[in-house]
Amino acid sequence: MDWQAFALSLRLALVTTAILLAIAVPLSALIVLGRGRWLAAVEALATLPMVLPPTVLGFFLLVLLGPRTAFGRGVAAVLGHPLAFSFSGLVVGSVIYSLPFAVQPLVAGFGSVDTALVDAARLLGAGPVRLVSSILIPLARRSLLAAIVLSFLHTIGEFGVVLMLGGDIPGATRTLSIVLYDQVESFDYATAGHTALLLLGLSALALVAVYATSQKRGSVRSA
Amino acid sequence: MLSFSLDSRRGSFHFHVECTFASDWTVIFGPSGAGKSTLLRLLAGLDHPISGSIALDGRALTETASGIRVPPGHRQTSLVSQQPALFPHLTAAANVAYGLRNLDRPARARRVDEMLDLVGATELAARCPEDLSGGQAQRVALARALAPAPRLLLLDEPFSALDGVTSDALLVRLQHWLRENRVQAVVATHDATDAIATSAEVLLLGDGRVTALGPAAEVLASERDRLLGRLQTPPR
Numbered sequence: 533m534d535w536q537a538f539a540l541s542l543r544l545a546l547v548t549t550a551i552l553l554a555i556a557v558p559l560s561a562l563i564v565l566g567r568g569r570w571l572a573a574v575e576a577l578a579t580l581p582m583v584l585p586p587t588v589l590g591f592f593l594l595v596l597l598g599p600r601t602a603f604g605r606g607v608a609a610v611l612g613h614p615l616a617f618s619f620s621g622l623v624v625g626s627v628i629y630s631l632p633f634a635v636q637p638l639v640a641g642f643g644s645v646d647t648a649l650v651d652a653a654r655l656l657g658a659g660p661v662r663l664v665s666s667i668l669i670p671l672a673r674r675s676l677l678a679a680i681v682l683s684f685l686h687t688i689g690e691f692g693v694v695l696m697l698g699g700d701i702p703g704a705t706r707t708l709s710i711v712l713y714d715q716v717e718s719f720d721y722a723t724a725g726h727t728a729l730l731l732l733g734l735s736a737l738a739l740v741a742v743y744a745t746s747q748k749r750g751s752v753r754s755a
Numbered sequence: 756m757l758s759f760s761l762d763s764r765r766g767s768f769h770f771h772v773e774c775t776f777a778s779d780w781t782v783i784f785g786p787s788g789a790g791k792s793t794l795l796r797l798l799a800g801l802d803h804p805i806s807g808s809i810a811l812d813g814r815a816l817t818e819t820a821s822g823i824r825v826p827p828g829h830r831q832t833s834l835v836s837q838q839p840a841l842f843p844h845l846t847a848a849a850n851v852a853y854g855l856r857n858l859d860r861p862a863r864a865r866r867v868d869e870m871l872d873l874v875g876a877t878e879l880a881a882r883c884p885e886d887l888s889g890g891q892a893q894r895v896a897l898a899r900a901l902a903p904a905p906r907l908l909l910l911d912e913p914f915s916a917l918d919g920v921t922s923d924a925l926l927v928r929l930q931h932w933l934r935e936n937r938v939q940a941v942v943a944t945h946d947a948t949d950a951i952a953t954s955a956e957v958l959l960l961g962d963g964r965v966t967a968l969g970p971a972a973e974v975l976a977s978e979r980d981r982l983l984g985r986l987q988t989p990p991r
Contacts, residue, residue: 646840648836648838648840649840649842649843651801651827651834651840652840652841652842652899653842653853654801654826654827654828655799655801655827655828655832655833655834655854655900656828656853656854656899656903657828657829657854657856657903658828658853659828666853667842670844671843671844
Protein backbone atom coordinates (compact mmCIF):
# COMPACT_ATOMS: atom_id res chain seq x y z
CA MET A 533 0.00 0.00 0.00
CA ASP A 534 1.32 3.45 -0.96
CA TRP A 535 0.63 5.38 2.24
CA GLN A 536 2.42 8.44 0.89
CA ALA A 537 -0.12 8.61 -1.95
CA PHE A 538 -2.91 7.98 0.55
CA ALA A 539 -1.73 10.93 2.69
CA LEU A 540 -1.35 13.11 -0.39
CA SER A 541 -4.87 12.25 -1.59
CA LEU A 542 -6.30 13.08 1.83
CA ARG A 543 -4.37 16.37 1.97
CA LEU A 544 -5.49 17.30 -1.55
CA ALA A 545 -9.13 16.47 -0.75
CA LEU A 546 -9.08 18.44 2.53
CA VAL A 547 -7.43 21.53 1.05
CA THR A 548 -9.66 21.43 -2.03
CA THR A 549 -12.82 21.03 0.06
CA ALA A 550 -11.87 23.94 2.32
CA ILE A 551 -11.15 26.23 -0.64
CA LEU A 552 -14.30 25.06 -2.43
CA LEU A 553 -16.46 25.91 0.58
CA ALA A 554 -14.95 29.37 0.80
CA ILE A 555 -15.83 29.90 -2.87
CA ALA A 556 -19.06 27.93 -3.21
CA VAL A 557 -20.97 29.31 -0.21
CA PRO A 558 -20.86 32.99 -1.28
CA LEU A 559 -21.19 32.06 -4.96
CA SER A 560 -24.28 29.92 -4.32
CA ALA A 561 -25.80 32.63 -2.12
CA LEU A 562 -25.21 35.15 -4.90
CA ILE A 563 -26.85 32.85 -7.47
CA VAL A 564 -29.89 32.32 -5.23
CA LEU A 565 -30.32 35.81 -3.75
CA GLY A 566 -28.97 37.98 -6.53
CA ARG A 567 -30.94 39.60 -9.30
CA GLY A 568 -29.98 39.88 -12.94
CA ARG A 569 -29.70 37.67 -15.97
CA TRP A 570 -25.91 37.60 -15.73
CA LEU A 571 -26.31 35.22 -12.76
CA ALA A 572 -27.51 32.51 -15.16
CA ALA A 573 -24.18 32.83 -16.94
CA VAL A 574 -22.34 32.61 -13.60
CA GLU A 575 -24.24 29.44 -12.69
CA ALA A 576 -23.60 27.93 -16.13
CA LEU A 577 -19.90 28.71 -15.80
CA ALA A 578 -19.78 27.13 -12.34
CA THR A 579 -21.48 24.01 -13.71
CA LEU A 580 -19.35 23.72 -16.84
CA PRO A 581 -16.63 21.49 -15.28
CA MET A 582 -19.32 18.89 -14.64
CA VAL A 583 -19.88 18.29 -18.34
CA LEU A 584 -16.28 18.73 -19.48
CA PRO A 585 -14.28 15.51 -19.85
CA PRO A 586 -11.66 15.59 -17.04
CA THR A 587 -8.83 15.07 -19.50
CA VAL A 588 -10.01 18.04 -21.56
CA LEU A 589 -10.15 20.25 -18.47
CA GLY A 590 -6.76 18.93 -17.37
CA PHE A 591 -5.29 19.68 -20.78
CA PHE A 592 -6.63 23.26 -20.83
CA LEU A 593 -5.27 23.87 -17.33
CA LEU A 594 -1.93 22.32 -18.24
CA VAL A 595 -1.59 24.72 -21.17
CA LEU A 596 -2.92 27.71 -19.20
CA LEU A 597 -0.66 27.14 -16.20
CA GLY A 598 2.36 26.07 -18.22
CA PRO A 599 5.15 28.19 -19.72
CA ARG A 600 3.34 28.53 -23.07
CA THR A 601 1.02 31.27 -21.81
CA ALA A 602 1.74 34.67 -20.27
CA PHE A 603 -0.56 33.73 -17.38
CA GLY A 604 1.39 30.55 -16.67
CA ARG A 605 4.72 32.40 -16.87
CA GLY A 606 3.36 35.14 -14.59
CA VAL A 607 2.21 32.61 -11.98
CA ALA A 608 5.57 30.82 -12.16
CA ALA A 609 7.38 34.13 -11.67
CA VAL A 610 5.28 34.94 -8.59
CA LEU A 611 5.48 31.47 -7.01
CA GLY A 612 9.02 30.67 -8.08
CA HIS A 613 7.89 27.46 -9.79
CA PRO A 614 5.30 26.54 -12.42
CA LEU A 615 1.91 25.44 -11.12
CA ALA A 616 1.74 22.48 -13.46
CA PHE A 617 3.23 19.30 -12.00
CA SER A 618 3.04 20.61 -8.43
CA PHE A 619 0.71 20.04 -5.50
CA SER A 620 -0.53 23.65 -5.76
CA GLY A 621 -1.39 23.02 -9.39
CA LEU A 622 -3.36 19.93 -8.41
CA VAL A 623 -5.29 22.00 -5.89
CA VAL A 624 -6.16 24.58 -8.57
CA GLY A 625 -7.28 21.84 -10.95
CA SER A 626 -9.28 20.01 -8.26
CA VAL A 627 -11.04 23.17 -7.14
CA ILE A 628 -12.14 23.96 -10.69
CA TYR A 629 -13.08 20.36 -11.46
CA SER A 630 -15.10 19.84 -8.26
CA LEU A 631 -16.70 23.30 -8.19
CA PRO A 632 -20.08 22.12 -9.54
CA PHE A 633 -20.23 19.39 -6.88
CA ALA A 634 -20.02 22.05 -4.18
CA VAL A 635 -22.15 24.69 -5.87
CA GLN A 636 -25.07 22.56 -7.06
CA PRO A 637 -26.16 21.16 -3.64
CA LEU A 638 -25.74 24.58 -2.06
CA VAL A 639 -27.78 26.34 -4.74
CA ALA A 640 -30.50 23.71 -4.30
CA GLY A 641 -30.36 24.04 -0.49
CA PHE A 642 -30.27 27.83 -0.35
CA GLY A 643 -32.97 27.99 -3.03
CA SER A 644 -35.28 25.83 -0.94
CA VAL A 645 -35.21 28.28 1.99
CA ASP A 646 -38.52 30.14 2.12
CA THR A 647 -38.08 33.63 0.63
CA ALA A 648 -40.33 34.98 3.39
CA LEU A 649 -37.58 34.07 5.89
CA VAL A 650 -34.99 35.84 3.78
CA ASP A 651 -37.23 38.91 3.56
CA ALA A 652 -37.80 38.82 7.33
CA ALA A 653 -34.06 38.70 8.02
CA ARG A 654 -33.38 41.57 5.60
CA LEU A 655 -36.10 43.65 7.24
CA LEU A 656 -34.45 43.02 10.59
CA GLY A 657 -31.20 44.44 9.29
CA ALA A 658 -29.31 41.32 8.21
CA GLY A 659 -26.68 42.05 5.58
CA PRO A 660 -25.52 39.40 3.10
CA VAL A 661 -22.97 37.81 5.45
CA ARG A 662 -25.37 37.50 8.37
CA LEU A 663 -28.15 36.34 6.08
CA VAL A 664 -25.99 33.50 4.83
CA SER A 665 -24.45 32.58 8.18
CA SER A 666 -27.53 32.84 10.39
CA ILE A 667 -30.35 31.83 8.04
CA LEU A 668 -29.27 30.09 4.84
CA ILE A 669 -26.54 27.84 6.25
CA PRO A 670 -28.45 26.62 9.33
CA LEU A 671 -31.57 25.95 7.25
CA ALA A 672 -29.65 24.27 4.43
CA ARG A 673 -27.12 22.40 6.58
CA ARG A 674 -27.83 19.08 4.87
CA SER A 675 -26.98 20.65 1.55
CA LEU A 676 -23.82 22.06 3.07
CA LEU A 677 -22.89 18.60 4.32
CA ALA A 678 -23.65 17.12 0.91
CA ALA A 679 -21.45 19.76 -0.72
CA ILE A 680 -18.59 18.95 1.65
CA VAL A 681 -18.82 15.19 1.13
CA LEU A 682 -19.26 15.39 -2.64
CA SER A 683 -16.33 17.77 -2.99
CA PHE A 684 -14.15 15.57 -0.79
CA LEU A 685 -15.03 12.30 -2.51
CA HIS A 686 -14.88 13.76 -5.96
CA THR A 687 -11.36 14.99 -5.28
CA ILE A 688 -10.26 11.71 -3.69
CA GLY A 689 -11.36 9.78 -6.77
CA GLU A 690 -10.10 12.28 -9.32
CA PHE A 691 -7.94 10.85 -12.07
CA GLY A 692 -8.06 12.63 -15.43
CA VAL A 693 -7.28 16.14 -14.23
CA VAL A 694 -4.62 14.89 -11.82
CA LEU A 695 -2.85 12.85 -14.48
CA MET A 696 -2.92 15.63 -17.06
CA LEU A 697 -1.98 18.47 -14.75
CA GLY A 698 0.17 16.76 -12.13
CA GLY A 699 1.65 13.73 -13.80
CA ASP A 700 2.91 11.03 -11.46
CA ILE A 701 5.48 12.55 -9.08
CA PRO A 702 5.76 10.62 -5.78
CA GLY A 703 5.08 12.83 -2.77
CA ALA A 704 4.01 15.76 -4.94
CA THR A 705 1.28 14.72 -7.36
CA ARG A 706 0.90 10.95 -7.11
CA THR A 707 -2.54 10.34 -5.61
CA LEU A 708 -4.25 7.03 -4.83
CA SER A 709 -6.05 7.04 -8.18
CA ILE A 710 -2.75 7.38 -10.02
CA VAL A 711 -1.24 4.62 -7.87
CA LEU A 712 -4.18 2.36 -8.73
CA TYR A 713 -3.64 3.08 -12.42
CA ASP A 714 0.08 2.32 -12.12
CA GLN A 715 -0.62 -0.94 -10.27
CA VAL A 716 -3.10 -2.09 -12.91
CA GLU A 717 -0.73 -1.12 -15.70
CA SER A 718 1.98 -3.28 -14.13
CA PHE A 719 -0.53 -6.17 -13.69
CA ASP A 720 -0.20 -6.03 -9.89
CA TYR A 721 -3.88 -6.81 -9.43
CA ALA A 722 -3.57 -7.92 -5.81
CA THR A 723 -2.18 -4.59 -4.61
CA ALA A 724 -4.53 -2.74 -6.98
CA GLY A 725 -7.39 -4.51 -5.26
CA HIS A 726 -6.27 -3.20 -1.87
CA THR A 727 -5.93 0.33 -3.24
CA ALA A 728 -9.36 0.14 -4.85
CA LEU A 729 -10.85 -1.19 -1.61
CA LEU A 730 -9.28 1.68 0.31
CA LEU A 731 -10.84 4.19 -2.09
CA LEU A 732 -14.15 2.38 -1.86
CA GLY A 733 -13.96 2.32 1.95
CA LEU A 734 -13.25 6.04 2.10
CA SER A 735 -16.25 6.80 -0.11
CA ALA A 736 -18.57 4.50 1.81
CA LEU A 737 -17.42 5.90 5.16
CA ALA A 738 -18.06 9.46 4.05
CA LEU A 739 -21.52 8.61 2.75
CA VAL A 740 -22.44 6.76 5.95
CA ALA A 741 -21.32 9.81 7.90
CA VAL A 742 -23.59 12.02 5.78
CA TYR A 743 -26.64 9.80 6.19
CA ALA A 744 -25.99 9.26 9.89
CA THR A 745 -25.94 12.98 10.61
CA SER A 746 -28.57 14.16 8.15
CA GLN A 747 -31.45 11.81 8.87
CA LYS A 748 -33.54 11.48 11.96
CA ARG A 749 -33.25 7.86 12.96
CA GLY A 750 -36.53 6.08 13.43
CA SER A 751 -38.54 8.67 11.54
CA VAL A 752 -41.22 7.34 9.25
CA ARG A 753 -40.50 8.00 5.63
CA SER A 754 -43.45 9.14 3.61
CA ALA A 755 -43.90 7.79 0.12
CA MET B 756 -45.98 61.29 8.00
CA LEU B 757 -45.66 58.82 5.14
CA SER B 758 -45.93 60.02 1.56
CA PHE B 759 -45.34 58.07 -1.59
CA SER B 760 -45.87 58.00 -5.30
CA LEU B 761 -45.25 54.57 -6.79
CA ASP B 762 -45.35 52.97 -10.20
CA SER B 763 -44.81 49.25 -10.40
CA ARG B 764 -45.61 46.44 -12.79
CA ARG B 765 -45.77 42.69 -12.37
CA GLY B 766 -46.83 40.83 -15.48
CA SER B 767 -50.08 42.41 -16.64
CA PHE B 768 -50.74 43.99 -13.22
CA HIS B 769 -49.96 47.68 -13.28
CA PHE B 770 -49.77 49.41 -9.92
CA HIS B 771 -49.91 53.18 -9.61
CA VAL B 772 -50.60 54.77 -6.23
CA GLU B 773 -49.88 58.28 -4.98
CA CYS B 774 -50.80 59.13 -1.40
CA THR B 775 -49.93 60.75 1.91
CA PHE B 776 -50.77 59.08 5.23
CA ALA B 777 -50.91 61.56 8.09
CA SER B 778 -52.86 59.35 10.48
CA ASP B 779 -51.11 57.12 13.05
CA TRP B 780 -53.22 54.16 11.95
CA THR B 781 -54.11 53.76 8.30
CA VAL B 782 -55.97 50.80 6.89
CA ILE B 783 -55.50 49.73 3.29
CA PHE B 784 -58.70 48.05 2.28
CA GLY B 785 -59.47 46.23 -0.90
CA PRO B 786 -60.28 42.84 -2.39
CA SER B 787 -57.64 40.20 -3.07
CA GLY B 788 -55.44 41.27 -5.95
CA ALA B 789 -56.08 44.98 -5.40
CA GLY B 790 -52.40 45.62 -4.67
CA LYS B 791 -52.36 45.79 -0.85
CA SER B 792 -49.40 43.46 -0.38
CA THR B 793 -47.62 45.01 -3.37
CA LEU B 794 -47.86 48.41 -1.70
CA LEU B 795 -46.57 47.10 1.63
CA ARG B 796 -43.62 45.35 0.00
CA LEU B 797 -42.72 48.51 -1.89
CA LEU B 798 -42.96 50.58 1.31
CA ALA B 799 -40.78 48.03 3.14
CA GLY B 800 -38.16 48.21 0.39
CA LEU B 801 -38.44 44.51 -0.43
CA ASP B 802 -39.54 45.34 -3.97
CA HIS B 803 -38.56 48.32 -6.06
CA PRO B 804 -40.85 50.52 -8.11
CA ILE B 805 -40.24 51.27 -11.77
CA SER B 806 -40.45 54.91 -10.79
CA GLY B 807 -41.54 56.89 -7.77
CA SER B 808 -40.58 57.92 -4.28
CA ILE B 809 -41.27 57.13 -0.62
CA ALA B 810 -40.60 59.54 2.23
CA LEU B 811 -41.08 58.88 5.93
CA ASP B 812 -41.13 61.98 8.13
CA GLY B 813 -39.32 63.88 5.41
CA ARG B 814 -36.57 61.27 4.95
CA ALA B 815 -36.35 59.82 1.45
CA LEU B 816 -36.42 56.03 1.58
CA THR B 817 -36.86 55.49 -2.13
CA GLU B 818 -36.37 57.99 -4.91
CA THR B 819 -35.85 56.48 -8.31
CA ALA B 820 -35.04 59.83 -9.94
CA SER B 821 -31.99 60.36 -7.73
CA GLY B 822 -31.17 56.68 -7.26
CA ILE B 823 -31.97 56.60 -3.53
CA ARG B 824 -32.87 53.11 -2.38
CA VAL B 825 -32.48 52.62 1.37
CA PRO B 826 -32.18 48.84 2.01
CA PRO B 827 -34.95 47.10 3.98
CA GLY B 828 -33.08 46.86 7.28
CA HIS B 829 -32.20 50.54 7.31
CA ARG B 830 -35.59 52.14 6.71
CA GLN B 831 -36.82 51.97 10.32
CA THR B 832 -39.69 50.02 8.85
CA SER B 833 -41.02 46.64 9.98
CA LEU B 834 -43.41 44.34 8.17
CA VAL B 835 -45.57 41.60 9.62
CA SER B 836 -47.19 39.37 7.02
CA GLN B 837 -50.07 36.96 7.25
CA GLN B 838 -47.44 34.22 7.14
CA PRO B 839 -45.42 34.85 10.34
CA ALA B 840 -42.13 33.67 8.76
CA LEU B 841 -40.48 32.91 12.08
CA PHE B 842 -36.98 31.47 11.75
CA PRO B 843 -37.64 27.77 12.38
CA HIS B 844 -34.23 27.02 13.91
CA LEU B 845 -34.53 29.72 16.57
CA THR B 846 -36.72 29.93 19.66
CA ALA B 847 -39.41 32.58 19.91
CA ALA B 848 -37.13 34.71 22.11
CA ALA B 849 -34.22 34.36 19.66
CA ASN B 850 -36.53 35.33 16.83
CA VAL B 851 -37.50 38.52 18.67
CA ALA B 852 -33.83 39.22 19.47
CA TYR B 853 -32.72 38.80 15.84
CA GLY B 854 -33.08 42.48 14.97
CA LEU B 855 -31.47 43.71 18.21
CA ARG B 856 -27.81 43.18 17.44
CA ASN B 857 -26.94 46.75 18.31
CA LEU B 858 -27.99 46.20 21.95
CA ASP B 859 -25.79 44.56 24.56
CA ARG B 860 -26.94 41.24 25.96
CA PRO B 861 -28.83 42.46 29.07
CA ALA B 862 -30.58 45.25 27.13
CA ARG B 863 -31.48 42.77 24.41
CA ALA B 864 -32.95 40.34 26.93
CA ARG B 865 -34.99 43.13 28.54
CA ARG B 866 -36.30 44.26 25.15
CA VAL B 867 -37.26 40.69 24.20
CA ASP B 868 -39.15 40.25 27.49
CA GLU B 869 -40.90 43.60 27.00
CA MET B 870 -42.01 42.77 23.46
CA LEU B 871 -43.18 39.25 24.28
CA ASP B 872 -45.13 40.67 27.21
CA LEU B 873 -46.73 43.27 24.96
CA VAL B 874 -48.14 40.61 22.65
CA GLY B 875 -49.01 38.24 25.50
CA ALA B 876 -46.43 35.64 24.54
CA THR B 877 -44.08 35.60 27.54
CA GLU B 878 -44.68 31.92 28.18
CA LEU B 879 -43.73 31.10 24.58
CA ALA B 880 -40.18 32.48 24.83
CA ALA B 881 -38.38 29.13 24.88
CA ARG B 882 -40.57 27.43 22.31
CA CYS B 883 -39.58 26.77 18.72
CA PRO B 884 -41.86 27.95 15.91
CA GLU B 885 -42.93 24.38 15.08
CA ASP B 886 -44.46 24.16 18.56
CA LEU B 887 -46.53 27.33 18.15
CA SER B 888 -50.08 27.61 16.86
CA GLY B 889 -50.78 29.99 13.97
CA GLY B 890 -52.03 32.70 16.31
CA GLN B 891 -49.10 32.31 18.70
CA ALA B 892 -46.65 32.52 15.79
CA GLN B 893 -48.33 35.71 14.55
CA ARG B 894 -47.98 37.27 18.00
CA VAL B 895 -44.28 36.38 18.17
CA ALA B 896 -43.80 37.75 14.64
CA LEU B 897 -45.41 41.00 15.78
CA ALA B 898 -43.08 41.17 18.80
CA ARG B 899 -40.10 40.57 16.50
CA ALA B 900 -41.19 43.38 14.19
CA LEU B 901 -41.69 45.84 17.05
CA ALA B 902 -38.45 45.03 18.88
CA PRO B 903 -36.07 47.17 16.77
CA ALA B 904 -38.29 50.23 17.45
CA PRO B 905 -39.42 50.98 13.90
CA ARG B 906 -40.88 54.35 12.88
CA LEU B 907 -43.23 52.65 10.46
CA LEU B 908 -45.05 49.37 11.11
CA LEU B 909 -46.58 47.59 8.13
CA LEU B 910 -49.10 44.88 8.90
CA ASP B 911 -50.43 42.56 6.20
CA GLU B 912 -53.49 40.75 7.58
CA PRO B 913 -51.48 40.20 10.75
CA PHE B 914 -54.21 38.83 13.00
CA SER B 915 -55.86 36.45 10.57
CA ALA B 916 -55.01 33.41 12.72
CA LEU B 917 -56.21 34.95 15.99
CA ASP B 918 -59.71 34.51 17.36
CA GLY B 919 -61.85 37.65 17.61
CA VAL B 920 -61.45 38.24 21.36
CA THR B 921 -57.65 37.78 21.34
CA SER B 922 -57.33 39.86 18.21
CA ASP B 923 -59.38 42.75 19.71
CA ALA B 924 -57.43 42.73 22.98
CA LEU B 925 -54.10 42.66 21.16
CA LEU B 926 -55.22 45.44 18.85
CA VAL B 927 -56.02 47.71 21.80
CA ARG B 928 -52.63 47.04 23.44
CA LEU B 929 -50.80 47.46 20.16
CA GLN B 930 -52.46 50.76 19.26
CA HIS B 931 -51.72 52.13 22.74
CA TRP B 932 -48.05 51.08 22.44
CA LEU B 933 -47.73 52.54 18.94
CA ARG B 934 -49.14 55.90 20.10
CA GLU B 935 -46.79 55.96 23.09
CA ASN B 936 -43.79 55.20 20.93
CA ARG B 937 -44.86 57.44 18.03
CA VAL B 938 -44.91 54.63 15.50
CA GLN B 939 -47.03 55.04 12.40
CA ALA B 940 -48.93 51.93 11.33
CA VAL B 941 -50.26 50.88 7.95
CA VAL B 942 -52.51 47.82 7.99
CA ALA B 943 -53.62 45.91 4.92
CA THR B 944 -56.85 43.98 5.28
CA HIS B 945 -59.79 42.74 3.30
CA ASP B 946 -61.90 42.61 6.46
CA ALA B 947 -63.97 45.80 6.73
CA THR B 948 -64.75 45.24 10.41
CA ASP B 949 -61.06 45.77 11.29
CA ALA B 950 -61.08 49.13 9.56
CA ILE B 951 -64.44 50.25 10.93
CA ALA B 952 -63.65 49.10 14.48
CA THR B 953 -60.43 51.11 14.65
CA SER B 954 -61.95 54.29 13.17
CA ALA B 955 -58.95 54.43 10.96
CA GLU B 956 -58.02 56.50 7.98
CA VAL B 957 -58.78 54.18 5.08
CA LEU B 958 -57.14 53.87 1.69
CA LEU B 959 -59.42 51.99 -0.64
CA LEU B 960 -57.50 50.15 -3.33
CA GLY B 961 -58.88 48.56 -6.45
CA ASP B 962 -56.91 47.01 -9.27
CA GLY B 963 -53.69 48.78 -8.31
CA ARG B 964 -55.27 52.25 -8.08
CA VAL B 965 -56.54 54.47 -5.26
CA THR B 966 -60.31 54.38 -5.24
CA ALA B 967 -60.84 56.51 -2.13
CA LEU B 968 -58.99 57.89 0.89
CA GLY B 969 -60.62 59.21 4.05
CA PRO B 970 -62.18 58.30 7.40
CA ALA B 971 -63.44 54.72 7.68
CA ALA B 972 -67.01 55.87 8.34
CA GLU B 973 -67.09 57.62 4.96
CA VAL B 974 -64.96 55.40 2.75
CA LEU B 975 -66.46 52.16 4.03
CA ALA B 976 -70.06 53.35 4.43
CA SER B 977 -71.41 50.99 1.78
CA GLU B 978 -69.32 48.12 3.15
CA ARG B 979 -70.66 48.86 6.65
CA ASP B 980 -74.26 48.81 5.38
CA ARG B 981 -73.61 45.53 3.60
CA LEU B 982 -72.24 43.96 6.80
CA LEU B 983 -75.15 45.29 8.89
CA GLY B 984 -77.57 43.97 6.30
CA ARG B 985 -76.05 40.52 6.56
CA LEU B 986 -76.30 40.60 10.36
CA GLN B 987 -79.96 41.63 10.27
CA THR B 988 -80.96 39.00 7.72
CA PRO B 989 -82.70 36.22 9.68
CA PRO B 990 -81.10 32.82 9.26
CA ARG B 991 -82.96 30.45 6.96
